[in-house]
Amino acid sequence: MFKGIKDWLLNLKNEGVEQVPDETKREFLKIGLIITGVFAGGSLFSVVSRVAEGFATPEELRESYPYKPHYSMVFKVDRCIDCELCMEACRKTNNVPEYGWRTMILRRYDESALDQKVMFMPILCNHCNNPPCVRACPTKATYKDKKTGIVRMASYKCLGCKVCMAACPYNARYFNEEKHAIDKCDFCWESRLSKGMTITACAEACPAGVRIFGDLSDPNSEVYKLVHQLAKPVWVLKPETNAKPNVFYTIS
Amino acid sequence: MSEKKNLGTSEIEVTTFSQTWLASLSEFLSGTRVFYFLVGLSALVLLITAMFGVNAMYKGYRHAYGIYREIPWGILISGYVNFAVTSTGLCIVSSIGHVFGVKSFIPIAKRSVYLSAVNILAAFTVIFFDVENPFRLPIWNALSPNLTSNIWWMGTLYGAYLFFMTLEFLLLLLGRHRYARVFGLLVLIFGIAAYGNLGAVFGMLYGREFWYGPHMPIYFIVSAAASGCTAIIFYTYLAYKITGEKMEREMELSLQAVGKIWALFLAILMFFTTWKIITDFVGGEGRVLALKEWLTGKYAFNFWLFEVGFGLLIPFFLLLISGFKNLNQMFAASVFAFIGFFFMRFDFVVVGQVVSHYFEFKVTDFPVILSYNPSIYEIMIIIGAVAFCIMAFLVGEKVFKGHKTEIH
Numbered sequence: 001m002f003k004g005i006k007d008w009l010l011n012l013k014n015e016g017v018e019q020v021p022d023e024t025k026r027e028f029l030k031i032g033l034i035i036t037g038v039f040a041g042g043s044l045f046s047v048v049s050r051v052a053e054g055f056a057t058p059e060e061l062r063e064s065y066p067y068k069p070h071y072s073m074v075f076k077v078d079r080c081i082d083c084e085l086c087m088e089a090c091r092k093t094n095n096v097p098e099y100g101w102r103t104m105i106l107r108r109y110d111e112s113a114l115d116q117k118v119m120f121m122p123i124l125c126n127h128c129n130n131p132p133c134v135r136a137c138p139t140k141a142t143y144k145d146k147k148t149g150i151v152r153m154a155s156y157k158c159l160g161c162k163v164c165m166a167a168c169p170y171n172a173r174y175f176n177e178e179k180h181a182i183d184k185c186d187f188c189w190e191s192r193l194s195k196g197m198t199i200t201a202c203a204e205a206c207p208a209g210v211r212i213f214g215d216l217s218d219p220n221s222e223v224y225k226l227v228h229q230l231a232k233p234v235w236v237l238k239p240e241t242n243a244k245p246n247v248f249y250t251i252s
Numbered sequence: 253m254s255e256k257k258n259l260g261t262s263e264i265e266v267t268t269f270s271q272t273w274l275a276s277l278s279e280f281l282s283g284t285r286v287f288y289f290l291v292g293l294s295a296l297v298l299l300i301t302a303m304f305g306v307n308a309m310y311k312g313y314r315h316a317y318g319i320y321r322e323i324p325w326g327i328l329i330s331g332y333v334n335f336a337v338t339s340t341g342l343c344i345v346s347s348i349g350h351v352f353g354v355k356s357f358i359p360i361a362k363r364s365v366y367l368s369a370v371n372i373l374a375a376f377t378v379i380f381f382d383v384e385n386p387f388r389l390p391i392w393n394a395l396s397p398n399l400t401s402n403i404w405w406m407g408t409l410y411g412a413y414l415f416f417m418t419l420e421f422l423l424l425l426l427g428r429h430r431y432a433r434v435f436g437l438l439v440l441i442f443g444i445a446a447y448g449n450l451g452a453v454f455g456m457l458y459g460r461e462f463w464y465g466p467h468m469p470i471y472f473i474v475s476a477a478a479s480g481c482t483a484i485i486f487y488t489y490l491a492y493k494i495t496g497e498k499m500e501r502e503m504e505l506s507l508q509a510v511g512k513i514w515a516l517f518l519a520i521l522m523f524f525t526t527w528k529i530i531t532d533f534v535g536g537e538g539r540v541l542a543l544k545e546w547l548t549g550k551y552a553f554n555f556w557l558f559e560v561g562f563g564l565l566i567p568f569f570l571l572l573i574s575g576f577k578n579l580n581q582m583f584a585a586s587v588f589a590f591i592g593f594f595f596m597r598f599d600f601v602v603v604g605q606v607v608s609h610y611f612e613f614k615v616t617d618f619p620v621i622l623s624y625n626p627s628i629y630e631i632m633i634i635i636g637a638v639a640f641c642i643m644a645f646l647v648g649e650k651v652f653k654g655h656k657t658e659i660h
Contacts, residue, residue: 099314100321104617106610106613106615106617107615107616107617108613108614108615108616109614109615109616110614121610121613121615123610132457132458132459135398135400135401135456136401136402136403136453136456136457137398137401137403138392138393138397138398138401138403138404138407139388139392139393139396139397139401139404140396140397140398141392141396156388157388157392157396158384158385158388159383159384159385159386159388159389159392160383160384160385161382161383161384161403162319162324162325162382162384163401163403163453165321165324166324166325166457166460166605167457167459167460168459169459169460169609170459170609171321171322171609174321175313175314175321175324175384177312177314180384180385181385237610238459240536241458241459242458243458243459
């Protein structure tokens with residue numbers, strides 16, 4: 001049976017592609033891409049799907065972001081050297097006590113990795129578009145700023161019930177005794193942005209250019225360019241929670 | 253004409269009402285030595301534990317409690333759930349009689365409503381010591397409501413629940429059963445809605461795999477009904493033991509009926525627990541990690557001995573052995589279940605948080621499984637709430653003369 005097929009294949013004549021309509025060529029290429037994507041399975045070939053996953057907003061919002069400016073941060077995560085200058089700048093700027101943190105650098109360690117065993121991963125509040133904390137807060141003490149999309153605190157309304165801490169998939173919140181309220185990263189809104197500055201303290205302090213801060217709705221901003229491209233992988237943390245973060249990770 | 257008539261009726265009500273309280277006071281003063289000793293003892297425990305609570309408030313919860321940033325909810329939340337569950341459960345089970353008119357459930361009604369109020373007060377007291385700014389709660393709950401928040405709904409509905417329950421109890425005391433029935437229905441509706449929201453507080457946290465899912469409110473309601481039956485059997489049996497009175501035939505039949513539905517609720521809980529575990533096994537990695545910690549890790553002892561043994565199997569088989577007739581065995585079952593259920597709620601709250609947020613990235617800053625140990629302050633507050641329930645139960649028995657109901 002197979003012999004028959006072999007002969008048939010060998011006797012096939014090349015018809016050339018000149019006569020094939022463009023439509024059919026495109027269809028064929030798509031099939032190829034899908035198959036490659038499915039079977040490669042690894043991170044490289046799923047870049048396309050990762051970008052879709054990483055987008056802060058559903059497809060239809062890609063062109064019109066819900067906030068203006070739509071503040072966002074992109075980490076070029078391979079550049080981080082764990083110098084912690086960002087953490088120090090954050091503490092000073094936002095009066096963060098020693099028992100808490102608004103941003104932190106996680107140390108990833110993988111013995112089985114073939115290249116470097118250690119990698120640093122900075123984290124902060126992801127200012128989600130579908131924030132679990134904001135939904136859960138009984139008194140709107142934490143809220144999504146209607147203009148900027150920053151997840152902020154109205155400290156005087158905070159009951160300290162800690163449901164936002166339990167709700168946050170990113171461990172971005174802690175109880176601040178001095179403020180008698182939950183404290184968290186507000187992209188330096190109170191300390192800097194509201195006073196006319198355009199960049200957060202951590203992004204300014206970073207000597208390695210890890211933290212890129214800007215307006216995701218502005219096509220000229222660096223964050224826009226970093227997120228809207230396919231050449232390099234862009235991802236968000238814990239996409240499965242459907243919180244739609246506005247903090248992205250990429251490599252330089 | 254009709255106005256005048258109404259006026260007349262309310263005047264009579266007022267006199268009956270004040271007479272009731274006077275009678276209650278004299279009743280309280282006529283107690284035996286043992287009664288005063290027990291009330292005094294529980295009051296003393298309550299006082300000591302209250303000092304712990306106030307001290308913790310003064311020190312700051314970060315210093316006094318075992319909770320921390322990664323595990324913000326500890327034994328106080330479990331305790332709150334436990335007392336709220338008992339309150340709602342008492343309300344559900346007793347409503348079968350005095351709301352829906354099933355005769356055999358009527359004798360337990362008064363005591364259940366009273367204990368239901370006591371338990372919800374205990375729950376509020378425990379949560380008072382967990383929330384960092386409890387005094388802001390009534391203000392901002394009213395001025396800045398977040399309608400998507402389950403905690404907001406729960407707080408508001410439980411407020412209404414307590415209000416209607418107080419009215420219901422007063423009406424029951426005054427013997428106004430028809431009105432009491434209307435309020436009983438309201439209490440039931442508000443109680444179920446509030447408690448469903450408490451389930452959803454956990455079930456709707458989409459960042460927490462172990463809790464997330466639509467089954468949580470349903471599970472909470474079944475668990476409430478089971479707790480309600482436990483509490484009715486436990487307290488009613490004790491009430492008769494303390495006074496040395498012989499239990500009336502109606503009450504005996506009533507407890508037997510409660511025992512039967514209790515067995516049913518226990519069976520549903522077993523069914524649920526089994527399927528929760530089986531489902532978790534095929535869930536995400538975080539879910540599996542939490543499950544392993546629960547069944548084979550630090551919480552395995554709690555799970556197998558207290559949850560499965562004390563909470564489900566032992567009471568279930570004791571009930572079967574008792575043939576729903578032997579009240580001594582049923583009481584023993586309720587003691588086991590009381591202990592087992594507390595562990596059930598403790599594990600539920602804690603295990604939901606033990607998996608570290610960034611475990612999948614192999615970070616060295618946090619262990620994969622976090623641990624929580626309640627501090628002495630937290631434990632004392634729970635003991636205080638238990639002491640409060642016991643004291644209120646004893647005083648209630650005396651003041652309301654054994655919560656007797658005349659069956660018409």
